[in-house]
Amino acid sequence: MNGPIRKVTIxxxxxLAALLVNTTWxxxxxxxxxxxxxxxxxxxxxxxxxxxGAILVGNEPIAESxxxxxxxxxxxxxxxxxxxxxxxxxxSYDYGRSGLEQSFNQQLAGTSSEQSxxxxxxxxxxxxxxxxxVQTTLNPAAQKAAVDALGDKRGAxxxxxxxxxxxxxxxxxxxxxxxxxxxxxxxxxxxxxxxLLNADDEPLKGRATREVYPPGSTFKLITAAAAxxxxxxxxxxxxxxxxxxxxxxxxxxxxxxxxGGDRVTIQQAMQTSCNTAFGNLGLELGADKMTQMAEAFxxxxxxxxxxxxxxxxxPGELDEAQTALTAIGQYDVAASPLQMVQVVAAIANDGRMxxxxxxxxxxxxDLTVLSSTxxxxxxxxxxxxxxxxxxxxxxxxxxxxxxxxxxxxxxTIGGKTGTAQTAPDRPPYAWFVGYxxxxxxxxxxxxxxADVARDDISGGKLAAPIFRKVLEALR
Amino acid sequence: MSEQVQPAVSDEVIVYRKRRGVELLLLLxxxxxxxxxxxxxxxxxxxxLPSNLIVVACIWYGMGVAAHLVVRFLLPYADPxxxxxxxxxxxxxxxxxxxxxxxxxxxxxxxxxxxxxxxxGLILFAAVIIVLRDHRRLQRxxxxxxxxxxxxxxxxxxxxxxxxxxxxxxxxRVAGFSFQPAEIAKIMLAxxxxxxxYEKREVLALAGRRFLGIELPRARDLGPIMIxxxxxxxxxxxxxxxxxxxxxFGLFTVxxxxxxxxxxxxxxxxxxxxxxxxxxxxxxxxxxRRVNAWLDPFSDYDKNLQIISAQxxxxxxxxxxxxxxxxxxxxxxxxxxxxxxxALGEEIGVLGLMAIIMVxxxxxxxxxxxxxxxxDGFGKLLAAGLSFVFALQVFAIIGGVxxxxxxxxxxxxxxxxxxxxxxxxxxxIGILMVISHRARMPQAATAAPxxxxxxxxHTAVISR
Numbered sequence: 042m043n044g045p046i047r048k049v050t051i052x053x054x055x056x057l058a059a060l061l062v063n064t065t066w067x068x069x070x071x072x073x074x075x076x077x078x079x080x081x082x083x084x085x086x087x088x089x090x091x092x093x094g095a096i097l098v099g100n101e102p103i104a105e106s107x108x109x110x111x112x113x114x115x116x117x118x119x120x121x122x123x124x125x126x127x128x129x130x131x132x133s134y135d136y137g138r139s140g141l142e143q144s145f146n147q148q149l150a151g152t153s154s155e156q157s158x159x160x161x162x163x164x165x166x167x168x169x170x171x172x173x174x175v176q177t178t179l180n181p182a183a184q185k186a187a188v189d190a191l192g193d194k195r196g197a198x199x200x201x202x203x204x205x206x207x208x209x210x211x212x213x214x215x216x217x218x219x220x221x222x223x224x225x226x227x228x229x230x231x232x233x234x235x236x237l238l239n240a241d242d243e244p245l246k247g248r249a250t251r252e253v254y255p256p257g258s259t260f261k262l263i264t265a266a267a268a269x270x271x272x273x274x275x276x277x278x279x280x281x282x283x284x285x286x287x288x289x290x291x292x293x294x295x296x297x298x299x300x301g302g303d304r305v306t307i308q309q310a311m312q313t314s315c316n317t318a319f320g321n322l323g324l325e326l327g328a329d330k331m332t333q334m335a336e337a338f339x340x341x342x343x344x345x346x347x348x349x350x351x352x353x354x355x356p357g358e359l360d361e362a363q364t365a366l367t368a369i370g371q372y373d374v375a376a377s378p379l380q381m382v383q384v385v386a387a388i389a390n391d392g393r394m395x396x397x398x399x400x401x402x403x404x405x406x407d408l409t410v411l412s413s414t415x416x417x418x419x420x421x422x423x424x425x426x427x428x429x430x431x432x433x434x435x436x437x438x439x440x441x442x443x444x445x446x447x448x449x450x451x452x453t454i455g456g457k458t459g460t461a462q463t464a465p466d467r468p469p470y471a472w473f474v475g476y477x478x479x480x481x482x483x484x485x486x487x488x489x490x491a492d493v494a495r496d497d498i499s500g501g502k503l504a505a506p507i508f509r510k511v512l513e514a515l516r
Numbered sequence: 517m518s519e520q521v522q523p524a525v526s527d528e529v530i531v532y533r534k535r536r537g538v539e540l541l542l543l544l545x546x547x548x549x550x551x552x553x554x555x556x557x558x559x560x561x562x563x564x565l566p567s568n569l570i571v572v573a574c575i576w577y578g579m580g581v582a583a584h585l586v587v588r589f590l591l592p593y594a595d596p597x598x599x600x601x602x603x604x605x606x607x608x609x610x611x612x613x614x615x616x617x618x619x620x621x622x623x624x625x626x627x628x629x630x631x632x633x634x635x636x637g638l639i640l641f642a643a644v645i646i647v648l649r650d651h652r653r654l655q656r657x658x659x660x661x662x663x664x665x666x667x668x669x670x671x672x673x674x675x676x677x678x679x680x681x682x683x684x685x686x687x688x689r690v691a692g693f694s695f696q697p698a699e700i701a702k703i704m705l706a707x708x709x710x711x712x713x714y715e716k717r718e719v720l721a722l723a724g725r726r727f728l729g730i731e732l733p734r735a736r737d738l739g740p741i742m743i744x745x746x747x748x749x750x751x752x753x754x755x756x757x758x759x760x761x762x763x764x765f766g767l768f769t770v771x772x773x774x775x776x777x778x779x780x781x782x783x784x785x786x787x788x789x790x791x792x793x794x795x796x797x798x799x800x801x802x803x804x805r806r807v808n809a810w811l812d813p814f815s816d817y818d819k820n821l822q823i824i825s826a827q828x829x830x831x832x833x834x835x836x837x838x839x840x841x842x843x844x845x846x847x848x849x850x851x852x853x854x855x856x857x858x859a860l861g862e863e864i865g866v867l868g869l870m871a872i873i874m875v876x877x878x879x880x881x882x883x884x885x886x887x888x889x890x891x892d893g894f895g896k897l898l899a900a901g902l903s904f905v906f907a908l909q910v911f912a913i914i915g916g917v918x919x920x921x922x923x924x925x926x927x928x929x930x931x932x933x934x935x936x937x938x939x940x941x942x943x944x945i946g947i948l949m950v951i952s953h954r955a956r957m958p959q960a961a962t963a964a965p966x967x968x969x970x971x972x973x974h975t976a977v978i979s980r
Contacts, residue, residue, distance in 0.1 A: 042893060056907060057911070060873050064873070068834070071830075072830070076832065082844070
């Protein structure tokens with residue numbers, strides 16, 4: 042009988058080997074995906090109970106973990122939650138994270154690979170591990186001005202130092218109080234969540250970076266840039282009829298403002314935000330050049346900012362009619378406010394687009410620097426001379442064009458208004474993008490539910506004052 | 517063993533070393549694992565040593581020493597590794613149950629109950645050794661054992677006393693105590709098969725018709741196989757328990773194979789079982805649910821919470837585990853019974869779980885070693901069968917918890933909370949120790965077993 046017993050023994054050892062191999066498989070292959078699963082309560086509880094690092098503006102924390110007693114030893118608090126919610130995002134037990142809480146989660150929680158050495162030291166010395174602090178580039182005055190200026194309107198403001206790419210203000214309104222979601226009273230958090238989620242004005246939307254909207258006439262900056270790069274000059278004459286019939290279609294493009302003649306210079310067209318002139322420019326340049334320019338400015342590219350952001354869209358495979366429409370920022374063009382401020386910043390910075398960033402340094406609690414960001418040139422969408430000509434046109438627009446509401450005496454300001462209509466039954470979007478030479482800052486003001494007439498002047502009237510208030514706060 | 521060739525009687529005597537002292541040392545070491553787990557749990561949770569440290573130490577180590585003394589005086593030649601392995605597993609199980617007791621408010625004292633069951637198991641272990649003395653006595657009543665075992669196996673299906681839990685109807689409840697009769701049936705059927713097959717091995721091994729190059733047994737000898745197959749099927753279909761049915765069918769198949777040395781039996785039986793399993797998958801609700809929970813647990817998060825939570829536990833524990841008392845094993849339903857392997861994996865890590873699998877492997881290996889050296893065919897069969905049952909059970913439950921196979925409701929031997937399983941397994945260990953003592957006793961190198969007293973005139977002693 043020993044022969045079969047030996048064979049059975051071999052069979053049994055194969056069974057046990059299978060168990061061991063499978064256990065190895067679990068620890069090597071499956072562990073990461075299981076630990077990253079949002080439903081893994083063990084990981085969630087542990088993270089929620091950690092002493093997370095603070096998010097700082099200057100020396101003031103805008104998000105910090107405060108010790109308490111009970112099931113969770115720390116509670117995440119936001120000293121001025123409403124003001125900074127667009128930046129910090131929320132941090133909750135049941136509803137995940139957003140904003141910087143999400144994009145710097147590992148550093149804040151102390152679980153990133155750079156911190157593994159510190160974790161080992163903590164383990165050996167018996168210290169409670171804690172996360173790193175995140176230092177932002179934001180400017181409290183500008184942030185406050187932006188929130189106040191937007192008031193109860195749905196909209197967004199992004200202000201950026203165009204020489205470095207530091208984001209000085211990032212606001213999406215309506216704001217909300219992240220404390221409501223971060224509370225350890227999970228039932229309370231649940232109520233707050235459903236209230237915020239179902240609110241009519243959708244406060245949880247990240248309008249500044251995570252949503253894309255038709256940029257309207259602000260996109261004419263890119264059309265103008267393509268024209269100048271193609272060898273035209275601001276004095277080049279363009280046809281500006283009252284109505285431009287779109288090729289191969291029954292529709293035609295109209296003007297919402299007075300262009301000041303049947304043939305105007307590009308600069309005049311910019312000042313008056315003349316649709317038909319830019320439509321003609323788009324037809325003249327063709328879809329390929331338009332697409333090239335839009336993509337050089339960052340459309341259809343993955344966002345490089347250190348917070349969750351959406352890709353801005355420039356449609357492909359355009360026929361002539363669509364090309365004319367995209368040239369004035371309609372049809373399927375969609376940009377986030379952050380994308381538009383990057384366009385202006387590149388123009389203001391001699392055609393050099395800087396990588397936008399919110400976080401300047403990440404420091405451990407013992408003040409050793411984990412990582413720091415230095416200004417970094419991202420691309421050169423236009424040449425220096427083109428940028429200069431564009432600035433000249435933008436300054437003219439503010440001095441004597443649709444952008445006059447943005448004027449501040451004694452400051453050189455260039456800008457462009459935009460009023461984008463999407464559907465006849467909803468109010469148009471109001472845009473104003475612009476820059477100042479002192480302080481060196483590019484700002485976009487965007488209002489989603491502009492209750493104004495559908496022309497650029499009124500769009501400028503609504504958005505430009507917001508721009509101005511933020512700029513004044515930065516001076 | 518169709519042809520029993522008796523070696524010539526020689527004067528050489530094989531003498532195994534008793535190794536009882538080694539056993540005692542190993543035993544104390546093995547017991548310390550569970551004991552340390554218990555202490556570390558308290559240190560981690562409350563920052564102080566358990567208040568009843570001395571009492572528990574006396575009881576726990578006392579149990580080990582008592583078991584050792586019984587073996588030392590009654591079975592001096594028994595295998596020295598088996599008992600330490602069992603105490604190691606049992607201790608870890610106790611410590612983990614104690615640790616999970618600490619989770620709810622107010623804390624429970626299931627570990628105390630489990631300790632009492634362990635004591636009872638030890639008493640039965642000793643009783644088996646004292647009463648049995650020679651395993652060959654078990655050979656006398658194969659049919660009685662067979663009928664009794666089948667009766668116990670199917671008992672939970674009786675209305676009134678059977679009750680279901682977790683979808684499987686494998687318990688009976690009498691006077692407030694619930695009991696899994698299948699655990700006892702396991703032993704009775706193993707004994708019955710061993711006796712019956714040993715007796716009938718010649719008949720069963722007779723070549724019947726050849727089919728596809730396989731020698732099939734004669735039709736009349738297919739009777740017992742069919743009865744067993746039917747019983748396993750009944751367990752699978754009516755008790756909704758794939759694990760138990762696999763266990764019994766596997767035991768049966770392996771024993772008939774060892775007795776007859778005909779590979780046709782396992783092939784035939786395996787085919788039958790696979791057919792039955794496919795049918796069960798087609799026609800029952802329970803089996804497909806389990807299979808789906810195995811292949812794609814995340815498809816229905818709420819329904820497969822148990823297995824998913826166990827996986828999360830493994831991931832959270834990582835390689836070295838969270839440490840005693842520092843994991844969250846309580847998040848997994850039934851962490852003390854079915855999922856104790858997951859709880860251990862979470863707290864002492866994947867490495868700890870692998871070590872536990874290795875200890876099971878060692879225990880099973882010693883069981884098979886006993887089977888190989890046993891002097892009589894019945895002892896061989898019984899030891900091999902019992903060892904195989906352990907192996908299959910460990911494979912099925914740990915494989916189920918780690919998602920190697922569909923989860924079944926089997927207990928983890930010596931670890932899971934549950935008296936019936938613990939007692940039955942201790943009885944099995946008792947029987948294995950008795951066989952092992954017989955197997956390692958000094959005897960002349962012949963196939964005929966004899967008593968120690970017959971060996972006065974030996975001339976040479978070969979030490980192994």
